[in-house]
Amino acid sequence: MEIDVGLSSFSAVVLAGGRAARLGGVDKASVELGGRTLLARAIDAVMDATEVVVVGASVPTERPVTFTVESPQYGGPVAALLTGRDALLHPTPWLGVLAVDMPRVGPLTFRRLLEATRGHDGAALVDPDGRRQLAMVLDVARLDAVRPDHEAQHDMPLHRLLAQLSLAEVAADSDEHRDVDTWTDLRDLAE
DSSP states (O other): OOOOHHHHOEEEEEEOOOOOGGGTTOOGGGOEETTEEHHHHHHHHTTTOSOEEEESOOOOOSSOOEEEOOSSTTOOHHHHHHHHHHTOSSOOSEEEEEETTOTTOOHHHHHHHHHHTTTSSEEEEEOTTSOEEEEEEEEHHHHHHHOOOHHHHTTOOHHHHHTTSOEEEEEOOTTTTOOOSSHHHHHHHHO
8 A cells, every 4th residue: 555655654642541441440451462462452553653652551561652641530532632642742743543442453554544534634443334433543733723622621522522523434444443342342352
């Protein structure tokens, strides 16, 4: 796949700070699948990024990343996304966003997402039913333009923020749209 040089440079935010209530409060980032943590898999998925910020608890990683905690903590995905965006030391025009619990997303997913951004404010992975998943690429300038104030970010639904952006939809390839919300999800992905 040919990717325009102007689109190839992106930074990334991995969202890893949720409560994981359906997993009994276990830190999702540390859950293992196939001998690798979900966080390691997520960092691998954004390996083409020039810089990676992980919004969640700081743990040792194979690749240098910046850790931060959303403000307010457990403030939801919008607060986490924007906190991660603010923690970037060298922001690029494009921002990759990935939930830590999507172990089948990989570098090729992000290359397809970047390619789909032409003429749009970004691109989002969609499942077979057409629902957006938390694997996307966003135009940083457009994200900043629709950004709510700090107080409004708390518990703001992500779809409300994204509704203000023109996002291309990229169909999931195989099971890359699947996430780990329950122990059953983890078992099914391991099979």
